[in-house]
Amino acid sequence: MTARAQLILANRAFLDHEAPRWADSPSSASSGGLLAAVRPVIAPWDGRSGTTWIGVGMGRYDREWVDERGFEILDTPRGPLRHRRLFFGSAIWQGHYGEVANSFTWPLFHLVRVDLPRATPYYPAPVLPTESGWHSFVVVNRAFAEAACEEGGAPSCWVHDYQLALVPGMLRARGFGGPIGFFLHIPFPSLAVAAPYLEGGSRERLRAIVEGMLGADLVGLQTTDDVARFVEAAGELCDARPTAGGLSVGGRLVRVGAYPVGIDPEEVLAAAKRAKPVTRVGMARELGLPVVVGLERGDFTKGIPERLRAIAEAYRRGVRFAYVGIASPTREGVEAYGALEVAIEREAARAREAAYWVGCPFTQVRASIGWDDVVSLQRDADVVFTSSLADGMNLVPLQAAVAQSLRPAGERAVVLAGVDAGVAKVYGGDGSRGLRAVDPLDQESLVAALVEGLAGQPARISDAFIAEVHAHDARSWGERFLADLEESC
Structure with a gap:
């Protein structure tokens, strides 16, 4: 039963x-x-x-x-x-x-x-x-x-x-x-x-x-x-x-x-099939740029300032891509979050300036967006960049794997996940199936993982990874x- x-x-x-x-x-x-x-x-x-x-x-x-x-x-x-x-x-x-x-x-x-x-x-x-x-x-x-x-x-x-x-x-x-x-x-x-x-x-x-x-x-x-x-x-x-x-x-x-x-794969698939492309992704495609997406709650466990620092450094090295980062508000009124907002704003300003000098679109906003837009971004990204300092699981990589299953295998994204997130422990983070564990506190390796991910390395999301997400x-x-x-x- x-x-x-x-x-x-x-x-x-x-x-x-x-x-x-x-x-x-x-x-x-x-x-x-x-x-x-x-x-x-x-x-x-x-x-x-x-x-x-x-x-x-x-x-x-x-x-x-x-x-x-x-x-x-x-x-x-x-x-x-x-x-x-x-x-x-x-x-x-x-x-x-x-x-x-x-x-x-x-x-x-x-x-x-x-x-x-x-x-x-x-x-x-x-x-x-x-x-x-x-x-x-x-x-x-x-x-x-x-x-x-x-x-x-x-x-x-x-x-x-x-x-x-x-x-x-x-x-x-x-x-x-x-x-x-x-x-x-x-x-x-x-x-x-x-x-x-x-x-x-x-x-x-x-x-x-x-x-x-x-x-x-x-x-x-x-x-x-x-x-x-x-x-x-x-x-x-x-x-x-x-x-x-x-x-x-x-x-x-x-x-x-x-x-x-x-996760509920059928719920993600249904949204991925009906969701329209987000405008910022369409603009990046018109410019011939790959798209890096960061989606999560605006929490101090998510490593957002570290990711923005890596994004800025990649731009400074001449790497060209569009970035769409959205951090949804969370636990408003809890005092412990004040320093995080300052850190995000500071690093976002630096990344935005670096993006400007290489002529690339950059977006980092604090906002709640609809479910269809979330899945649309996960589906259409070339790199799904999560960077939790620590996390129970982090469902974004799992959702992205299912959403990306609608794309041909050779065009799918690479997913980056914090090494201390449950998803990296459970599904393996060696990158061979498209999920790569990264240390958000090691900026050089974070930048390297981003650059390699934009080239589809070490591997894009595989059928085996998608099948495992469905099975579990x-x-x-x-x-x-x-x-x-x-x-x-």
Whole structure:
């Protein structure tokens, strides 16, 4: 029998209502890796069974659409979804989301190989949350755990990502009846690399997070490297002992495994077939120039300043190409992002000047663009240039591989991906199949990889790479995790 999610807990709602009910304007599903990955394993709600999704109510008009307990039925392409929203005051939300999740946990968890605050001028050091901030984090996690326990008939619960890391332990303490799964979509840090930021209270906060994750019956991470780092931290911080299949914690087995997230290839293919070329790409073609594309959220983990520096240096060496870079706004209002914006603007100005002197179009903007335009750029690029300093997976290379499958093999792009992104670990980054791992902190090698990529070297996206992306799609990822979760108890 195909595994389907019964109860999903995620910081993000399936969609946000940004229009009132009377406007009769349908809301669209949220974007992002978590939503894209989980959607294929949603089971339609038939009035008694199916998937229930519990998320935070952040949309401007969310309260108009739900009943007194926060429930509504959402129409989705995969059928009805039973959905519940939890609402929090601004102070609680700022402590949970601004302080703990995104000023402490997010920068800390991406420290997998390099001390990034020391290696860059803009990557923020993880900040120890205040007592009130940590209290807010606990309050939000407790609310999710209580909401899950109210779903008495749910045979299992799947908790997602670092914002809700305490929930598995809270569910276990409350006697939740079914198996509890937890999946971490971002990397897990190296204790050795993160050591300078784990003095005093920070170490205790990380210990509490790991302890919360260990409340699950099954903990899933993106790569085997993440699993190894988690096992080490669980042992050092929580006295968990490695055993066959996972960890021994308080006399019970916590299964731990790598479950690399996939994409929905059919969704990408459909967009690639219907999407019109982006104007800037057409202009580059008229000039006879190859096109380099950089697409991601404007986050300090994405290595955007390093990529722009490499772009500028390639222009200075006389390499001619058009560049289209788009960084979508993210986590607005979180203080840690201020230095990044300054760094991006500075490096973009230098790259723009270098492009001018060789007569090449250059675009770097901070904007959100539609899905069809995203896929169009991935489809038509000659180099897809991602440069994450660290990443849980990074789905852009996978989307690009599928979108590029519509092009003849000899005309496809080369994809560059950060060496510490999950996609490079899982799919291999030697370049032989069109995916090449690069170190964003080594500018000379970054420039060399870009120049070689423009020449189609060491190889363009291969049929074998495309086939592997199809084989390890989001549906197979979710079904594998859920099947293992059912077997965990």
